[in-house]
Amino acid sequence: MKLQHRIKLRLLPVVLPIAGLFVFLHAPLVAQTPQAEEKSVKPGINTEYLKPDLDISKWLGRFEKHGREVFDQREKVLDALHLKHGQHVADIGAGTGLFSMLIANAVGPKGKVYSVDIVKDFLALINKRATEAGLKNIQTVLCTDRSTELPKYSVDMVFTSDTYHHLEYPRNTLASIRQALRPGGQLVVVDYRREPGKSPAWILGHVRAGQEEVTREIEAAGFQRVETPDFLKENYLMRFRKK
Numbered sequence: 001m002k003l004q005h006r007i008k009l010r011l012l013p014v015v016l017p018i019a020g021l022f023v024f025l026h027a028p029l030v031a032q033t034p035q036a037e038e039k040s041v042k043p044g045i046n047t048e049y050l051k052p053d054l055d056i057s058k059w060l061g062r063f064e065k066h067g068r069e070v071f072d073q074r075e076k077v078l079d080a081l082h083l084k085h086g087q088h089v090a091d092i093g094a095g096t097g098l099f100s101m102l103i104a105n106a107v108g109p110k111g112k113v114y115s116v117d118i119v120k121d122f123l124a125l126i127n128k129r130a131t132e133a134g135l136k137n138i139q140t141v142l143c144t145d146r147s148t149e150l151p152k153y154s155v156d157m158v159f160t161s162d163t164y165h166h167l168e169y170p171r172n173t174l175a176s177i178r179q180a181l182r183p184g185g186q187l188v189v190v191d192y193r194r195e196p197g198k199s200p201a202w203i204l205g206h207v208r209a210g211q212e213e214v215t216r217e218i219e220a221a222g223f224q225r226v227e228t229p230d231f232l233k234e235n236y237l238m239r240f241r242k243k
Helices: 002-015 019-031 056-063 074-080 098-107 120-133 170-180 201-206 211-220
Strands: 088-092 112-117 138-142 155-161 181-192 223-227 235-242
Touching (some): 056 120, 074 098, 074 235, 088 170, 098 138, 112 120, 170 181, 181 211, 211 223
Parallel strands (some): 112 138
Antiparallel strands (some): 181 235, 223 235
8 A cells, every 4th residue: 555655646746737746846857858959040141151262352342332321321320339448349240340440449449349250251351451450459250150159248249230130040149149248238230121012122032030020039039129229221220238
C-alpha cells in the first residue's frame, strides 16, 4: 500500500494540475527547452554587398548623393540624435561612413564611434576616410548577419540608417543591440516608409516591413518607443529606450 501511495503522488501533478506543485515540477522543463532558431526574414537581402568584386565608387555614388533623403537631411538627422560630447555610439550598417563621420565629430575626441557593417570593403573605406579627416575616435567592427559583435554595455546609443530592412535575422540582431547598450541606452532607427498605395514599387519590393511592424519587433525585443520626430517624408525616424 505504501508503494502504491508513493506512485500516486508521483503521478498526481500530471493527472491533477494542482497549481503550486504542477508549476514547481514542470517550470524547469520549460526553462530548459531551447528556443527555435530564428529563420531569415528576407533571404538574400545582403547578397549584392557580399560580392568579392564590390564596386565602392558605385555605392558612394548611391549612398551619398543629392536626392537621397537621408543624405539631403543628414544634418537634421544628426541634430535629432541629441548627441553629447563623450558619448559612445554604434553606427549599425555604417556603409560608406556618412553618419559615422558626422557622429564622430559630434561626440568629440573623448567620445567613440563603432562603425559596424558586414562588408569588409566598407569598413576599409571608413578607416581611410577617418584617417584622412584626422578622426581617431572611430573603430570599425565587422559584424555578422545575427550579431553586431559589440561588447556588452559598450555604447550609449545605437543608430541605424536605411539598414533595419537589411536585418536578415532581426530578433537575433536586436538582442545583440540591446546587450551592447548601457542601462537606459537608446536605439534610433531611420528607415524607409513602406505604405502600400503610396510608396514606390521598388520600396514595396525591397523593404519587408512597414513602420508599425518594425515598432512591434523592436518593442518585443525589450525597448520602449519614446519619440518619433516627423521631419522626413520618404523615411521615418524613431527613438527607443532600452527597458
